[in-house]
Amino acid sequence: MNNKKETLKISLIAIFLGILLGVVILLVSGKNPFLLFNSFLRGIIGVDLIKGNGVNLRYFGEFIVTSMPIVLTGLSVGFAYRTGLFNIGAEGQLMVGAMTSIVVAILVPMPVSSICFFAERCIRFGFLFISFTTVSTAGLNFKLK
Numbered sequence: 001m002n003n004k005k006e007t008l009k010i011s012l013i014a015i016f017l018g019i020l021l022g023v024v025i026l027l028v029s030g031k032n033p034f035l036l037f038n039s040f041l042r043g044i045i046g047v048d049l050i051k052g053n054g055v056n057l058r059y060f061g062e063f064i065v066t067s068m069p070i071v072l073t074g075l076s077v078g079f080a081y082r083t084g085l086f087n088i089g090a091e092g093q094l095m096v097g098a099m100t101s102i103v104v105a106i107l108v109p110m111p112v113s114s115i116c117f118f119a120e121r122c123i124r125f126g127f128l129f130i131s132f133t134t135v136s137t138a139g140l141n142f143k144l145k
Contacts, residue, residue, distance in 0.1 A: 069094060 023033045034049075041047045046059040077090045104119040 069098070 022036070026033045026036060038049045041049060042056075042059050044060070044063055046056040047054075048056065073090050073094045100119050100122075
């Protein structure tokens with residue numbers, strides 16, 4: 001129990017020091033740190049402290065839409081790790097899959113939602129195979145030594 005408290009305390013101190021360093025850098029550069037924190041709050045929960053309009057749920061929705069692919073990628077890595085697998089290519093798979101969807105959406109002149117999804121899945125599977133091959137080869141090299 002004490003170890004968890006120590007870990008939490010160290011994490012909170014690191015977060016506080018990071019925020020403090022950011023404020024110092026903003027003050028030295030002549031910017032207002034309050035605008036930064038207002039932007040954080042507006043982007044995460046939709047509260048605008050400067051205008052005082054209350055909560056705007058559009059900002060919160062945009063935050064969820066933007067962060068969901070990253071959260072799901074992290075969950076996929078965590079799930080793979082818990083099952084004993086090791087995936088070093090999840091972030092690259094996310095970026096290449098997104099880029100493939102964009103390229104297909106631009107180049108194919110038809111309703112493209114299902115085509116983009118299929119192309120993105122094919123490319124991500126290809127990158128998964130490449131990263132699996134890389135990891136298994138590295139593992140075999142380690143076992144043989």
